[in-house]
Amino acid sequence: MRIFHGIVEIAGQMGILSGAFKRKGYLSVGYNIFHTYLGYQEHLINTVWTEIQNTHRHILNFFDLFHFHYASSILPNYADLPLLKERGKKMIMHFWGNDVRFHGQARINNPYVYTGDSPPDEVIHARLAEVSRYLDEAIVQDYEVYAYVAPFFKKVHVVPIAIDLNRFDPHYPSVAQSCPLILHAPTNPEFKGTAIVESVLAQLQRTHSFRYRRIEGMNHEEATKLYREADLIIDQVRCGSYGLLSVESMALGKPVVCYIRSDLVGTFPPGLPIVNANPDTLYEQVKMLLEQPELRHQLGMAGRRYVENVHASDLVAAKLLQIYQEMQA
16 A cells, blocks of 8 residues: 655644554655754655645646645645545545634634634635545544534544654663753744743742753754753643644653643543643643652653553554545445
């Protein structure tokens, strides 16, 4: 089976999944037109949309299965979807969050959420309606995203974010560290709640000894090296679910602080060791972790186990292969 991923690389997922599929003996590659300072390279063809359009006939004929990401496809206005349907090719769309996060709906269960990166609601609705004319099934990373797309598709699969654990050796926090290092890495400060995080840390610095570093503007490889040195990592405190930074941090054996909506907590696999903190509870939760080095170490170990059982790319790829096999062309 020849698997196409495209055309927007989000959180390194097209490359990670393609690598996992290759290890299982499949031909898989991601065509990416979204280029950022994170610098994702592996198992990708980093190109521009016009080049993909110019070679679309070859792409449509060559690949057997089309796994689209972030509400994108090969041709403008989803003109490739009916062509693929005519050819009997299998297709599925993978939504990631900001591409489908309806503004008003997001605020129903989350007063903290930032949706400034999402398109207008009418644009999201039009895209979902058009895609679902040709695709019966979709994929999301969790039930926060599920709610936005479920009304449009016959079946929506929840598949966790994938990570290549071979690249993440754990470095557990030392219980002897009296001045822990806290890291926060906002790709989008508004979305992550960076101003809230730094305000809370400024308060805590009056009474507690710790170091703080904000990781920004670095490529993914450089940033990962810095994550290894952390004793505590604070991810996003507004969205209501966790993303790749939380997964990578847990893989490195780091305790993670992130906001998980109360109505979503029970939807994740058992044992999620993330310390749950929203903007109103962040101070107390970080204070607790600063004062309990043994807890930081224990959470780091639990996080590594969780990622091994839930997010390992080979496990995620196996789930996707089952979905692919059961899909109708």
